[in-house]
Amino acid sequence: MTVVFADRMEFLRASEIREILKITQRPEVISFAGGLPAPELFPVEEMKCVALKVLEESGKQALQYSTTEGFEPLRKQIEVRLNKKFKVDVKYTNILITSGSQQALDLTGKLFLNPQDIVLCESPTYLAAISAFKAYKPNFIEVPTDDDGMIIGELEKILQTTVNIKFIYIIPDFQNPTGRTWSLDRRRQFIEVINQYEIPVIEDNAYGELRFEGEVLPAIKSFDSKGLVIFVSTFSKTFCPGLRIGWIAADTQFIEKYVLLKQAADLHTSSISQREISRYIELYDFEAHIKMLAEVYKGRRDAVVTAMQKFFPQNVRFTYPQGGLFTWVELPRHVSAKALLERCLKQNVAFVPGDSFFPNGRIENTFRLNYSNMPEERIYEGIRRLSKEIENY
Amino acid sequence: MTVVFADRMEFLRASEIREILKITQRPEVISFAGGLPAPELFPVEEMKCVALKVLEESGKQALQYSTTEGFEPLRKQIEVRLNKKFKVDVKYTNILITSGSQQALDLTGKLFLNPQDIVLCESPTYLAAISAFKAYKPNFIEVPTDDDGMIIGELEKILQTTVNIKFIYIIPDFQNPTGRTWSLDRRRQFIEVINQYEIPVIEDNAYGELRFEGEVLPAIKSFDSKGLVIFVSTFSKTFCPGLRIGWIAADTQFIEKYVLLKQAADLHTSSISQREISRYIELYDFEAHIKMLAEVYKGRRDAVVTAMQKFFPQNVRFTYPQGGLFTWVELPRHVSAKALLERCLKQNVAFVPGDSFFPNGRIENTFRLNYSNMPEERIYEGIRRLSKEIENY
Numbered sequence: 149m150t151v152v153f154a155d156r157m158e159f160l161r162a163s164e165i166r167e168i169l170k171i172t173q174r175p176e177v178i179s180f181a182g183g184l185p186a187p188e189l190f191p192v193e194e195m196k197c198v199a200l201k202v203l204e205e206s207g208k209q210a211l212q213y214s215t216t217e218g219f220e221p222l223r224k225q226i227e228v229r230l231n232k233k234f235k236v237d238v239k240y241t242n243i244l245i246t247s248g249s250q251q252a253l254d255l256t257g258k259l260f261l262n263p264q265d266i267v268l269c270e271s272p273t274y275l276a277a278i279s280a281f282k283a284y285k286p287n288f289i290e291v292p293t294d295d296d297g298m299i300i301g302e303l304e305k306i307l308q309t310t311v312n313i314k315f316i317y318i319i320p321d322f323q324n325p326t327g328r329t330w331s332l333d334r335r336r337q338f339i340e341v342i343n344q345y346e347i348p349v350i351e352d353n354a355y356g357e358l359r360f361e362g363e364v365l366p367a368i369k370s371f372d373s374k375g376l377v378i379f380v381s382t383f384s385k386t387f388c389p390g391l392r393i394g395w396i397a398a399d400t401q402f403i404e405k406y407v408l409l410k411q412a413a414d415l416h417t418s419s420i421s422q423r424e425i426s427r428y429i430e431l432y433d434f435e436a437h438i439k440m441l442a443e444v445y446k447g448r449r450d451a452v453v454t455a456m457q458k459f460f461p462q463n464v465r466f467t468y469p470q471g472g473l474f475t476w477v478e479l480p481r482h483v484s485a486k487a488l489l490e491r492c493l494k495q496n497v498a499f500v501p502g503d504s505f506f507p508n509g510r511i512e513n514t515f516r517l518n519y520s521n522m523p524e525e526r527i528y529e530g531i532r533r534l535s536k537e538i539e540n541y
Numbered sequence: 542m543t544v545v546f547a548d549r550m551e552f553l554r555a556s557e558i559r560e561i562l563k564i565t566q567r568p569e570v571i572s573f574a575g576g577l578p579a580p581e582l583f584p585v586e587e588m589k590c591v592a593l594k595v596l597e598e599s600g601k602q603a604l605q606y607s608t609t610e611g612f613e614p615l616r617k618q619i620e621v622r623l624n625k626k627f628k629v630d631v632k633y634t635n636i637l638i639t640s641g642s643q644q645a646l647d648l649t650g651k652l653f654l655n656p657q658d659i660v661l662c663e664s665p666t667y668l669a670a671i672s673a674f675k676a677y678k679p680n681f682i683e684v685p686t687d688d689d690g691m692i693i694g695e696l697e698k699i700l701q702t703t704v705n706i707k708f709i710y711i712i713p714d715f716q717n718p719t720g721r722t723w724s725l726d727r728r729r730q731f732i733e734v735i736n737q738y739e740i741p742v743i744e745d746n747a748y749g750e751l752r753f754e755g756e757v758l759p760a761i762k763s764f765d766s767k768g769l770v771i772f773v774s775t776f777s778k779t780f781c782p783g784l785r786i787g788w789i790a791a792d793t794q795f796i797e798k799y800v801l802l803k804q805a806a807d808l809h810t811s812s813i814s815q816r817e818i819s820r821y822i823e824l825y826d827f828e829a830h831i832k833m834l835a836e837v838y839k840g841r842r843d844a845v846v847t848a849m850q851k852f853f854p855q856n857v858r859f860t861y862p863q864g865g866l867f868t869w870v871e872l873p874r875h876v877s878a879k880a881l882l883e884r885c886l887k888q889n890v891a892f893v894p895g896d897s898f899f900p901n902g903r904i905e906n907t908f909r910l911n912y913s914n915m916p917e918e919r920i921y922e923g924i925r926r927l928s929k930e931i932e933n934y
Binding site: 150151152153154155156157160161162163166184185187188190192195196199200203204207208209210211212213214246247248250251254258259260261262265276279280282283284314345346347348376384388389390391392401405408409411412413414415416417418419420421 | 544546554577581585596600603604606640641647654675676677741781783798801804811814
């Protein structure tokens with residue numbers, strides 16, 4: 149049989165997380181493994197109203213083919229919200245609606261990457277970004293990070309000595325998987341270096357609006373004087389993921405290429421879903437909705453942190469996220485998070501071992517905890533069981 | 542500035558059709574250029590009912606992340622419909638829901654193609670398939686076709702003399718752009734050759750259900766004894782395109798790879814839209830809806846054919862489609878369809894010149910007419926004006 153797949157297929161493997169998630173669908177499992185928003189907070193009643201309105205007012209257009217760029221009123225709403233919230237200066241004509249921010253990442257790989265090109269990213273970084281880029285066969289260089297973000301000295305060393313870097317992928321706000329946020333200083337230092345080397349930056353802001361406390365920090369893009377920053381975000385965490393609506397905001401030289409790629413990839417994003425979100429933002433208080441989400445998630449963040457402080461052994465470190473859905477745990481160097489997971493699954497507790505978040509692998513003693521998708525008591529009980537297994541290990 | 546795009550970007554150009562379509566949005570233009578279904582036939586009222594039901598019954602799940610493979614009940618409904626209608630034998634576990642069939646084509650390029658690999662296709666073929674595949678930098682070989690489909694002798698000659706053919710892309714039913722349908726004999730001869738050479742086949746059935754007269758022919762996949770045929774289709778033509786729901790039905794060796802690629806590309810297709818279509822099929826008579834569409838489009842096909850018979854000069858040939866949305870016109874050899882279009886646009890009539898449908902270009906004297914998206918009087922008037930310009934040319 150002469151079926152021969154493309155070379156890239158060697159690099160794509162079924163995600164380990166996906167396998168873990170299958171196990172954790174049993175209701176008795178306390179799962180910190182997923183990255184799901186809390187479904188009880190979805191605006192189901194408002195969506196009913198909005199879905200009816202869209203079909204009544206513009207059913208034919210909402211069900212018809214539409215432009216690749218996206219629904220213009222929604223792009224204008226995104227323009228206003230972005231500029232206000234993150235101090236950027238983006239025009240709606242430079243915004244492309246995508247099928248979730250995942251598609252923005254896939255199109256980014258497609259736009260920039262020849263095989264063996266270099267992608268720079270934080271170490272660790274979002275695993276589905278790794279999968280998206282891997283399909284284009286790049287090499288990854290992981291830039292060391294600390295609690296304030298990417299370590300600029302390390303970044304500079306890499307930039308000085310490496311050719312063929314196509315872009316730098318970063319998540320400066322409530323990062324997946326660590327929950328960390330880049331400091332203002334670090335943002336400024338970063339863009340200085342970027343401007344010097346003139347490397348495109350993908351700023352993934354999926355979680356930025358879910359801030360529990362402190363000041364909203366300006367996006368990296370707000371300092372972008374050379375138009376190098378491609379800003380990617382989504383309604384999946386602030387509204388609901390099932391609609392699959394994300395976006396890219398970038399300079400014209402980039403956006404016009406993204407539009408071509410998007411057109412070849414799936415013509416356009418769901419007309420009706422775009423109109424529904426747009427009408428929702430028009431009719432309801434979206435900011436109040438996001439504030440409500442942040443309050444609930446803050447309670448859950450507090451629960452997970454309090455429980456970790458109480459139960460975890462002294463030599464286990466963890467991050468204190470000021471927003472978003474995740475915290476990151478570092479075990480003593482000799483402990484394998486995968487082996488720990490096997491033990492925990494027997495106690496009906498699950499999490500994601502950290503090594504999937506390092507594109508070049510090999511870091512065994514970390515794991516990610518998601519706290520957005522269960523009530524506080526359950527979080528508490530889960531951390532109690534988890535701690536016991538760490539101690540038994 | 543060190544922004545360097547991937548090599549593939551050299552091959553992607555803004556579609557000419559897209560530029561034509563922009564012009565044709567003026568209401569005074571009679572446009573045969575698009576490929577849009579008739580929006581007045583969309584089941585808007587039914588969609589209102591279905592949208593409410595889905596949100597009432599399963600709002601949280603409909604708005605949450607869901608599996609990459611797609612909504613299981615919908616996949617089961619597709620299984621039943623496919624097997625019954627096109628005599629195939631597909632299990633729902635071998636069906637992947639995609640964001641329109643366009644995404645199925647993109648993922649196909651991604652699955653099979655290294656640069657310079659060979660794609661075989663009908664000559665002419667669907668231009669958005671050409672764009673989707675081009676992003677993976679293949680070479681195309683066009684197989685000559687006649688009114689009965691691909692000419693098997695020509696196909697065999699190519700198969701005998703060409704290495705590195707990764708797949709054959711075909712649209713056997715009411716092809717875009719020609720409106721032609723492969724005869725039963727041709728289907729059988731084709732699969733015999735395929736089985737001998739063991740080359741994967743992408744059977745694009747986007748239009749197959751929109752038959753105006755005659756017997757439904759079994760899909761090429763129904764003869765597929767070696768599991769080589771990857772069957773691709775969509776709800777865009779039978780239901781509505783704005784929801785962006787298509788699918789791939791194929792053997793496990795293919796589907797499991799497509800699932801990996803889909804996951805990296807956009808995680809999954811809209812949860813809510815999948816549930817809406819599924820509930821629609823459950824609650825309403827989908828077959829009656831499709832029958833109604835076919836009746837209306839048949840009237841429009843009759844109008845375009847009657848007008849062409851009446852007005853076109855003797856030396857202009859055209860196809861007689863038994864279904865679908867398009868007919869294909871062949872002008873005398875020396876006439877340029879692009880030059881004709883320029884003249885026609887001045888008379889507020891538009892169509893798509895044929896050369897975009899030939900991946901290797903250079904055929905100037907053909908064009909595509911779409912008849913699904915306007916009433917019969919307008920079709921008649923459009924063809925009258927068009928004929929005048931052909932005569933003036």
